[in-house]
Amino acid sequence: KQEVTQIPAALSVPEGENLVLNCSFTDSAIYNLQWFRQDPGKGLTSLLLIQSSQREQTSGRLNASLDKSSGRSTLYIAASQPGDSATYLCAVIIQGAQKLVFGQGTRLTINP
Amino acid sequence: KAGVTQTPRYLIKTRGQQVTLSCSPISGHRSVSWYQQTPGQGLQFLFEYFSETQRNKGNFPGRFSGRQFSNSRSEMNVSTLELGDSALYLCASSRAGARDTQYFGPGTRLTVL
Numbered sequence: 001k002q003e004v005t006q007i008p009a010a011l012s013v014p015e016g017e018n019l020v021l022n023c024s025f026t027d028s029a030i031y032n033l034q035w036f037r038q039d040p041g042k043g044l045t046s047l048l049l050i051q052s053s054q055r056e057q058t059s060g061r062l063n064a065s066l067d068k069s070s071g072r073s074t075l076y077i078a079a080s081q082p083g084d085s086a087t088y089l090c091a092v093i094i095q096g097a098q099k100l101v102f103g104q105g106t107r108l109t110i111n112p
Numbered sequence: 113k114a115g116v117t118q119t120p121r122y123l124i125k126t127r128g129q130q131v132t133l134s135c136s137p138i139s140g141h142r143s144v145s146w147y148q149q150t151p152g153q154g155l156q157f158l159f160e161y162f163s164e165t166q167r168n169k170g171n172f173p174g175r176f177s178g179r180q181f182s183n184s185r186s187e188m189n190v191s192t193l194e195l196g197d198s199a200l201y202l203c204a205s206s207r208a209g210a211r212d213t214q215y216f217g218p219g220t221r222l223t224v225l
Contacts, residue, residue: 031211043116043202043216089155098168098210099145102155 002027002094006103014111015082021075021106023090028068031093034100035064035075037086044089048075052095080110114138116205116217124223130191133220137184137205144186145210146178149200149219158201161186162209190222198224 003026013019023033032051036044048057048064050073056065063076073090087107091100117136125131137144146158157170161180178188184205190197200219206212 034214036216041200041219041221043218044204044214046213046215049213091155093210098143098160098162099157099170100147100155100204100210100214101157102147104154 002030002092002101004090004092004101004103006088006090006106008106009104010107010109012109012111013080015080017080018076018078019080019108021077021088021090021108023073023075023103025071025073025092025101027094028071029095030068031095031097033064033066033073033090033092035062035073036089036091038089038105039086047088077108082110082112084108085110116203116215118201118203118217118220120220121218122221122223124225125193126225127193127195129193130189131193131222132187132189133201133203133222135186135188135203135205135217137186137203138215141205141207141215142184143206143209143212144180144184145204145206145214146186146188147202147204148172149202150198155202158188160210167209193224195224198222 034049035047050066061078087105089105091102143162145160160168180186202219204214204216
């Protein structure tokens with residue numbers, strides 16, 4: 001059974017810092033991995049999607065990497081801003097399945 | 113273009129009642145997935161529909177059911193509500209399925225008293 005873990009559960013940093021969020025998964029037979037952000041009481045916003053054949057994806061200040069063999073992904077946020085405060089979730093698609101398996105998320109707070 | 117819409121946004125029901133939630137996907141998207149989000153269990157997959165066919169189902173009791181219409185709009189139904197069904201129910205749409213970028217709606221907050 002695929003399990004997805006995100007560490008830390010919560011993170012608080014001052015504005016302007018670069019930071020890394022971690023995601024690990026137990027079964028390396030994934031189709032892709034997606035990173036989402038969720039604002040309180042809201043739905044999820046897709047940030048980046050990495051196919052299993054890719055090593056990384058970039059969008060603006062965000063960079064996500066994928067190491068399938070070790071079952072790890074990281075989301076790098078450069079020059080953090082208060083507007084980046086949210087819960088960040090990673091999710092994997094298992095090969096042959098049509099569903100996302102989510103981690104529990106990292107609650108990020110950027111202090112002005 | 114318009115995003116994923118879910119109605120209603122908030123619902124309060126009592127135990128034993130049933131409820132129907134609606135999801136309208138982004139135009140052109142044929143896949144709709146449903147997820148339940150609770151503080152204890154996080155996000156859990158309920159089911160996925162593509163062109164009116166259920167392709168995948170999560171590990172939920174039969175009280176949870178869904179369907180998809182020819183215009184790709186989807187509904188999910190929960191019968192005989194229990195207190196533990198209180199959650200944020202999210203739907204996501206995509207062009208062809210979970211392997212594509214998922215676009216989530218704002219969710220329906222269900223409270224069971």
